[in-house]
Amino acid sequence: MGCRSCDKPKMNYRKGLWSPEEDQRLRDYIVKHGLGCWSAVPAKAGLQRNGKSCRLRWINYLRPGLKRGMFSQEEEDIVINLxxxxxxxxxxxxxxxxxxxxxxxxxxxxxxxxxxVMQAQGSIPSNLAAAEVTSMSTTEPPSLHRHHHQQHIKNSSGSTTTSHDRDANLSSGSHGISAPALAAETFDQQPKNFVFSGDWMPAATAEGPESYSLSAQHWPASTASSGNVTPSHAGAFGDHMSSSYGALQQQSSAAAAATMAGGGYFDLLNMGDIYGGFGATGDDLLF
DNA sequence: AACCGCAACAACCGCAAAGGG
DNA sequence: TCCCTTTGCGGTTGTTGCGGT
Incomplete structure (x- = not known):
């Protein structure tokens, strides 16, 4: 793990929100060079950030396949139970x-x-409970009461974009806490969808990522929600990595076919250099 | 219109683990 | 085996925007 070749002089790193330009630089660098030594990325990419910050930014916001927006009922159940x-x-x-x-x-x-969960368990502090009375009188998240039809989501530059995906999720049914058994069922099941591209990537390309043009129009509006509620991550990679690949190959849905057009499984492997692969923890990148 | 409180979320910080020299 | 560096993770803080007063 040590990366002595990455030695670099100490510098004053920029902090705070990432600008679109910084995002662009980081993306450009990773797309061109793949993932390697994070501590070397800032210097090579021309960023005044530390490697840690670059890694976090990539993993949490720039990495392809991230799903943004409201958690679905199923996701909530999984989180609660896990x-x-x-x-x-x-x-x-x-x-x-x-x-x-x-x-x-x-x-x-x-x-x-x-x-x-605290409220459901009856252990929520009275002061918290009081604050939650209005929002918890229904099972919707508080934010859904506050921004009923348009959810404003900040992007990295501090501006806001309007997302409708949360409203879309409002129709997903009750937000009540379900039986604990659900989670156990859920992690054993295979991911339902596989869309192996980020929302900033072309939905279908005959040439594959290498020929992909890095124009700004392909990038998402920074961290702004893309309004994407379609499971777009490469499945529950973690423990399911190998089986997911198998499942992918068997998937012949139009969406999968379109996404993987011209590339398919081959693209996955190639893009591994860019994505860094999804490690055993599923959300972490291996290099 | 200005201020305040709250909620959401982005990002930083510190620590521990992992791995190379 | 130890030391150093990097990475990964979880806790926490900071920032922003909205609604209410």
């Missing part, structure tokens, strides 16, 4: 949520699910 089972092992929990990152799961838990 949290009960594993504790705050967000990386492990995220493994079972295709397209979700540990950070996203953690934030969702801390900002919403935790209160719901």
């Amino acid at each position: 949290q009960a089972k594993l504790g705050n092992k967000w990386a492990q929990i995220a493994m079972h949520l295709p397209g979700r990152t540990d950070n996203e799961v953690k934030n969702y838990w801390n900002s919403y699910l935790k209160k719901r």
Whole structure:
């Protein structure tokens, strides 16, 4: 792991939100060179960030296949049940949520699910409970009350975009906490969809990623929600990695075919250099 | 219109594990 | 085997925007 060739002079690293330009630089670099020594990335990519920050940015927001937007009922159930089972092992929990990152799961838990679970268990502090009365009188997340029809989501530049995906999820049924058995069932099941491209990647390319033109129009609006509620991560890679590949090859849905057009399984392997592969933890990158 | 509180989420920080020299 | 560096993870903080007053 040590990477002595990456030695670099200490510098004042930029902090705070990432600008679209920084995102672009990081993407460009990784697409061109693949993932390697993160500590070397900032210098090579011309970024005044530390490697840690670049890694986090890539994993949480720039990596292809991330799902943005509201958690579905099924995802909520998985988080709740796995949290009960594993504790705050967000990386492990995220493994079972295709397209979700540990950070996203953690934030969702801390900002919403935790209160719901506490209330369900009757252990929610009175002050919290009071604050939650209005929002918890139904099973919708508080935000859905506050922004009923248009959910404003910040992007990295601090501006907001309007996403409708949360509204889409409103129709997904009750948000009540389901039986614990659900989670156990869920992690054993195969991912339902495999879309092996990020929303910033071309949906279908005959030439494969190598010939892919890096124009800005292909990138998502930074961290803004793409409104994508389609499971777009490469499945629950983690424990299911090998079987997922098998499943993928058997998948002949139009979506999968379109996404993988001209590339298919071959693309997956090639893009592994870019994606870094999805490691045993599912959401982590291996290099 | 201004201020305040809340919610959501992006990002930082610190620690531990992993791996090379 | 030890030391050093990098990576990964979880906790926490900071920032932003919205609704209410």
